Amino acid sequence: MSGAKPNMLYLVFASLTAASGFAICGYSFGYYNGITGIMHQQYEHYDKQRIHEEDLFNSVASGILPFGAIFGSFMAGPLMKRGRRFAFIVTSLIIIFGTALTLIFNMWALFLGRFIMGLAVGVYFSVSPLYISEISPPSVSGSLGSLNQMLFVAALFLSFSIIYILPLPDDPEAKTTDLWRVVCGIPIILGALQFCLFSFVFRYDTPIFYKKKGDMTNYSKILEVIIPGAKEFDDPEKNIELSGTARKIHPEQIGQNIEQSQEKDENISKDNEYQHNASKDDQPKDNTSKDDHPEKNASKEDQPEEGAREDHNSEENHSEDHKSEDKNREGNHKEENLGNHQHSEENEGGDENSKELEQDPSKAINEYEVNETQNNLKDKETESENKDSVENKPAQKKWPPYYKKALVICCLMSFFHQGTGINAITFFSTEIFKDGDEGNSAEKRARLGTLLLGVAAFTGTASSVFLHKIFSRKFFFISSEAVIMGCLFLAGIFSLFDFDAGIIAVTVINVYCFDGGIGPTMWIYSSDCLDSAGTSIVALVNMIWVCIFATISNLMFEYLTAPGMYFGLTVIQGICIAFVLKYVRETKGKSKEECEKLYCD
Numbered sequence: 001m002s003g004a005k006p007n008m009l010y011l012v013f014a015s016l017t018a019a020s021g022f023a024i025c026g027y028s029f030g031y032y033n034g035i036t037g038i039m040h041q042q043y044e045h046y047d048k049q050r051i052h053e054e055d056l057f058n059s060v061a062s063g064i065l066p067f068g069a070i071f072g073s074f075m076a077g078p079l080m081k082r083g084r085r086f087a088f089i090v091t092s093l094i095i096i097f098g099t100a101l102t103l104i105f106n107m108w109a110l111f112l113g114r115f116i117m118g119l120a121v122g123v124y125f126s127v128s129p130l131y132i133s134e135i136s137p138p139s140v141s142g143s144l145g146s147l148n149q150m151l152f153v154a155a156l157f158l159s160f161s162i163i164y165i166l167p168l169p170d171d172p173e174a175k176t177t178d179l180w181r182v183v184c185g186i187p188i189i190l191g192a193l194q195f196c197l198f199s200f201v202f203r204y205d206t207p208i209f210y211k212k213k214g215d216m217t218n219y220s221k222i223l224e225v226i227i228p229g230a231k232e233f234d235d236p237e238k239n240i241e242l243s244g245t246a247r248k249i250h251p252e253q254i255g256q257n258i259e260q261s262q263e264k265d266e267n268i269s270k271d272n273e274y275q276h277n278a279s280k281d282d283q284p285k286d287n288t289s290k291d292d293h294p295e296k297n298a299s300k301e302d303q304p305e306e307g308a309r310e311d312h313n314s315e316e317n318h319s320e321d322h323k324s325e326d327k328n329r330e331g332n333h334k335e336e337n338l339g340n341h342q343h344s345e346e347n348e349g350g351d352e353n354s355k356e357l358e359q360d361p362s363k364a365i366n367e368y369e370v371n372e373t374q375n376n377l378k379d380k381e382t383e384s385e386n387k388d389s390v391e392n393k394p395a396q397k398k399w400p401p402y403y404k405k406a407l408v409i410c411c412l413m414s415f416f417h418q419g420t421g422i423n424a425i426t427f428f429s430t431e432i433f434k435d436g437d438e439g440n441s442a443e444k445r446a447r448l449g450t451l452l453l454g455v456a457a458f459t460g461t462a463s464s465v466f467l468h469k470i471f472s473r474k475f476f477f478i479s480s481e482a483v484i485m486g487c488l489f490l491a492g493i494f495s496l497f498d499f500d501a502g503i504i505a506v507t508v509i510n511v512y513c514f515d516g517g518i519g520p521t522m523w524i525y526s527s528d529c530l531d532s533a534g535t536s537i538v539a540l541v542n543m544i545w546v547c548i549f550a551t552i553s554n555l556m557f558e559y560l561t562a563p564g565m566y567f568g569l570t571v572i573q574g575i576c577i578a579f580v581l582k583y584v585r586e587t588k589g590k591s592k593e594e595c596e597k598l599y600c601d
Contacts, residue, residue, distance in 0.1 A: 001048075002190075004229045006137050006139070008138075010225055012203050013202075016147060016151070017084045019128055019456075021088065021194065022128050022152040023155040024124065025121045026152035028065060029423070033062075033450065034159070034162075035183055035454040037174075038166055038174050039110075040054050046122075048105070051107070053341045059555065061114065061551075063550075063551035064115050066118060066187030066423075066543050067115065067118060067549035068120070069118040069539075069547070070122060071119055071122065072544045072546060073126060073539045074122075076536040076539065077532060079127070080532040081405050083205045084130065085202065087199045088194060092117055092120075092195040095120040095130070095190075096192060098115075098120060099184065101113030116473075117187065126416070126536045129523040129526065132147065133145060133527035135206045135226060135317065137226070142468035142469065145520065145523065146465040146520045147465070149515055149520030149523070150458075150520075152461075154458055156426065157458045158454075159308045159454075160450045160451050161451060161454060162182075162186075163450075165182070166179055167590065169440070170442055171438050192549065204218060204222040205218070205220070207219055244354075252315065268398055296357065320457045402598075402599040403596065407534050407537060410530060411586070413576075414522060415541065415545055416518070416573075417542060418548075418549055419483040419516050419569060419572035419573065420512070420572075421549070422519070424549050424565075425453065425511060427550050429446070430447070432446075432503075453507065453508060453511050461516060464476070464517065467516070468524070471558060473528075473587055474584055474586055476581045476582040477517070477525075477576075480519075481518060481577050483517075484513050487507070488555050488566050488567075490502070490505045491507060491566045492570065494506065496563050528587040529587060531596070
């Protein structure tokens with residue numbers, strides 16, 4: 001329907017509810033960065049510590065969450081097949097349970113709780129971008145998709161800010177305070193809120209999910225909520241609205257359908273008449289040329305009466321043969337008409353039925369629905385047969401080559417996404433900004449730098465929400481990677497001269513460009529090109545690299561030195577820019593079907 005506009009109020013709040021999964025992820029990643037020192041001191045103080053080296057303890061406690069997210073990525077696919085909304089409800093319960101375990105003052109309970117939280121994080125990284133992509137019309141998918149990253153960094157900023165309520169490591173109360181439980185317990189609130197909203201407020205799944213499942217009743221309902229007056233999700237201009245197993249034709253089209261039906265009937269009758277006349281023209285004649293049969297002509301002249309009888313008999317025989325052929329042809333044609341044009345018999349009596357339908361459009365709608373219902377039932381049987389045949393095919397034929405190519409490209413972009421070093425900064429910014437110094441002054445400097453990172457992340461993501469309406473996905477990839485590459489190179493130079501203020505400055509710019517560029521764009525692009533299974537694989541690859549960086553970054557800074565780390569990441573960004581220029585194709589403004597076939601050639 002022309003002029004159909006999306007219901008932005010519903011879309012924004014539903015997207016925010018889905019993106020709260022990313023908020024849980026961001027907070028879970030960030031808050032432990034500020035409490036590792038206090039937790040290590042308290043475990044040592046109460047003799048409950050089993051890992052006495054602080055750097056190793058921090059690496060394990062930080063890395064176990066993304067390690068759990070790897071397994072959570074495998075859970076995402078089966079959960080999303082049951083429904084995107086179902087996946088959110090289950091995952092919110094998982095995050096509540098995992099967070100509750102971290103509140104127990106026991107190192108093994110802490111590790112187990114963060115592992116279970118990681119399971120939820122792995123699911124969220126798959127289902128949140130996919131849900132927002134599937135409820136968002138192409139015109140607003142980029143902006144709404146940025147909400148994931150926006151809530152991620154907002155929660156990250158909260159986790160970086162809340163550490164200011166904690167005492168400094170050298171303060172006496174650092175060994176006895178219970179404020180760390182307040183910091184650790186916030187994901188319970190976020191998970192409970194998401195559970196309630198998806199259980200009682202947003203009770204429909206996405207249009208694309210319903211359409212793939214063949215649930216056209218709920219498809220029509222959620223479509224009416226998202227785009228009031230639209231008949232198709234990807235094409236609001238269509239005039240046919242799917243509802244149940246029948247298609248309803250709009251009243252303004254009744255007259256057109258009746259006229260089309262009458263034209264078909266007239267064409268059928270003309271076709272019958274044409275075939276009848278054609279058969280007459282093909283009828284064999286006995287008045288053959290005299291030149292062809294001179295002897296017969298001569299005999300006919302000698303015996304005119306007998307010749308006349310023979311001609312009369314032959315004409316009668318041919319006429320009978322012709323009538324039988326016409327009957328057979330008419331019978332066959334009637335059978336075809338009965339099979340392909342059932343409505344033609346209803347109109348044989350004249351134009352009375354057509355006039356009745358014109359006067360009473362509702363009658364036409366009902367009759368049309370009945371016929372379309374029968375046709376749709378036949379189509380469903382055919383679809384189920386085709387589905388069975390597809391399921392019986394070998395597994396390697398499930399995804400066509402162009403889809404596999406898109407999957408490989410998205411997985412490589414996931415690697416470059418982590419190659420920015422963003423999670424090395426997220427997990428270990430406090431250690432990076434301390435730069436080996438000890439004491440409360442170094443801790444204050446590190447906390448201030450970490451807080452500035454949160455501000456940069458939030459402002460970068462907020463700006464990307466508006467900029468995604470203007471610029472393409474490739475623009476965000478290339479521009480953000482170029483600036484990040486420059487920041488990493490400068491950070492390497494500054495680290496050679498121990499210029500701490502310069503390192504903090506370029507790191508803040510790095511985070512701003514990441515969260516305003518490649519950070520959200522990678523997830524938007526993957527959701528554009530891939531289905532639920534594909535996005536789960538991309539999330540899995542991403543979590544593997546998050547786990548690697550979270551586990552070894554602290555050690556790599558120690559063994560490769562800071563300049564070596566920064567220069568190595570600079571090279572990765574250069575490779576990423578070249579890769580995007582050569583292989584990545586644009587998805588902005590394209591429908592889901594167009595994006596999934598973007599790499600056909």
